[in-house]
Amino acid sequence: MKRIYILLIILPFFLLSCAKQDSKNIEILNKAGENFVVLALSLGDYDENYVDAYFGPDSLKTKAKALGLRLDDIKSKAKENLAKIQVLNIKSDSLEYRKNFLINFYQSLLARADFLSGKKTTFDEESKAIYGVVAPHFDSKFYAGILSSLDSILPKGNGTIAQRLADFKKLFIIPETKVDTVFKTAIVKAHQQTLKFIKMPADENFKLEFVKGKSWGAYNWFKGNSQSLIQVNTEVPIYIDRPIDLACHEGYPGHHVFHSTIERDYVKKRGWVEFSIYPLFSPMSLVSEGAANAGINIAFEKTVRRKFEKQVLFPLAGIDTTYADKYFKVIELLTELENASTDIARDYLDGKISKEKAKDLLINYKLQTPERADMNIKFYEIYRSYIINYTLGQKMIENYLAKKNSKTEKDRWQEYYKLLQRPPLPKDLLTNE
Ligand SMILES: [Zn+2]
Numbered sequence: 073m074k075r076i077y078i079l080l081i082i083l084p085f086f087l088l089s090c091a092k093q094d095s096k097n098i099e100i101l102n103k104a105g106e107n108f109v110v111l112a113l114s115l116g117d118y119d120e121n122y123v124d125a126y127f128g129p130d131s132l133k134t135k136a137k138a139l140g141l142r143l144d145d146i147k148s149k150a151k152e153n154l155a156k157i158q159v160l161n162i163k164s165d166s167l168e169y170r171k172n173f174l175i176n177f178y179q180s181l182l183a184r185a186d187f188l189s190g191k192k193t194t195f196d197e198e199s200k201a202i203y204g205v206v207a208p209h210f211d212s213k214f215y216a217g218i219l220s221s222l223d224s225i226l227p228k229g230n231g232t233i234a235q236r237l238a239d240f241k242k243l244f245i246i247p248e249t250k251v252d253t254v255f256k257t258a259i260v261k262a263h264q265q266t267l268k269f270i271k272m273p274a275d276e277n278f279k280l281e282f283v284k285g286k287s288w289g290a291y292n293w294f295k296g297n298s299q300s301l302i303q304v305n306t307e308v309p310i311y312i313d314r315p316i317d318l319a320c321h322e323g324y325p326g327h328h329v330f331h332s333t334i335e336r337d338y339v340k341k342r343g344w345v346e347f348s349i350y351p352l353f354s355p356m357s358l359v360s361e362g363a364a365n366a367g368i369n370i371a372f373e374k375t376v377r378r379k380f381e382k383q384v385l386f387p388l389a390g391i392d393t394t395y396a397d398k399y400f401k402v403i404e405l406l407t408e409l410e411n412a413s414t415d416i417a418r419d420y421l422d423g424k425i426s427k428e429k430a431k432d433l434l435i436n437y438k439l440q441t442p443e444r445a446d447m448n449i450k451f452y453e454i455y456r457s458y459i460i461n462y463t464l465g466q467k468m469i470e471n472y473l474a475k476k477n478s479k480t481e482k483d484r485w486q487e488y489y490k491l492l493q494r495p496p497l498p499k500d501l502l503t504n505e
Pocket of ligand 1: 321327360361
């Protein structure tokens with residue numbers, strides 16, 4: 073009885089001191105969040121690709137401009153902020169999450185600022201510093217098995233596997249005049265699938281544009297207020313399997329849904345301002361690209377997807393379906409060759425192989441056309457170890473989701489949506505592997 077009495081006296085004081093501690097921590101995190109935005113925007117002046125999206129207050133843009141920070145200032149201020157949040161003693165789960173995300177944001181900003189200052193690191197050191205992970209290395213034996221399967225499936229001919237593949241794939245190019253209709257149809261379908269399970273902001277929307285002269289195949293530029301600009305590069309041929317991939321990856325349930333969810337849940341509801349900026353070279357990209365790729369299989373179970381492509385998209389594009397199943401098999405094997413991108417980029421950027429050799433490997437191991445190989449090399453030069461986010465990111469996200477043991481389609485969507493609502497950090501993904 074006495075103990076309960078003492079507890080009743082102590083408890084309110086204890087709760088009060090926790091609340092006080094929490095509000096102090098919130099104040100520090102808010103400040104560190106705001107400072108991160110200012111420093112990230114400032115870094116954007118030295119790196120045109122760093123700020124992928126910003127939809128926060130204009131006042132922080134004005135502040136960054138007015139400060140006119142030098143690279144060294146950005147680094148020292150980032151270190152100061154990092155030190156302040158690293159020592160915070162936080163009890164609440166959501167504040168601890170915010171703290172850890174901010175720590176990762178600052179650490180990745182520092183790594184990118186170091187690179188811009190001329191610091192040399194290996195590909196693997198860079199990916200670890202920015203995305204928190206190192207991609208596995210595959211040797212030529214790994215690719216030989218896949219290449220030999222492709223060799224046996226592709227129509228016979230005199231050329232190399234790459235040439236025979238290019239000839240076969242020509243049957244599946246969407247004519248330029250049909251690209252718009254086929255893409256829009258794929259996006260409508262991906263949107264419908266997504267809306268069955270995910271509640272999007274009512275006014276969400278996107279604009280679709282076709283562009284040329286880019287190092288990427290497609291891009292989502294998030295504009296804030298649940299609006300995206302999705303650009304598709306038509307400089308290289310667009311094959312019939314791409315519309316579903318890109319509709320899901322860039323739009324639904326990929327980047328557009330991801331950014332809209334973060335904006336609604338973190339920026340607008342909670343006021344976590346650091347999430348109003350998307351620094352491309354940050355761990356956010358591992359989740360964003362990984363989830364965007366994993367989202368394709370969430371939205372379209374394989375047989376449903378192939379049926380939709382054959383019955384709807386092929387006729388819309390005026391493509392004959394006679395060899396469709398063979399084409400799909402080829403595409404699945406090509407997906408397994410995706411790891412080659414990371415291996416070739418790593419060796420090229422680490423100076424172990426020349427540009428010519430990288431191009432040669434892309435043609436012979438990734439079976440790309442010379443034009444596509446040039447585009448990829450341009451991508452590696454600009455985005456560097458970012459390339460790991462597609463294949464490794466997808467694998468990590470899929471492993472993470474597989475641990476949830478979802479039984480039904482609804483369960484799978486629910487787990488996927490939870491992931492978008494609270495993006496895990498690389499370390500969370502790793503501990504769940
Ligand atoms: Zn992407």
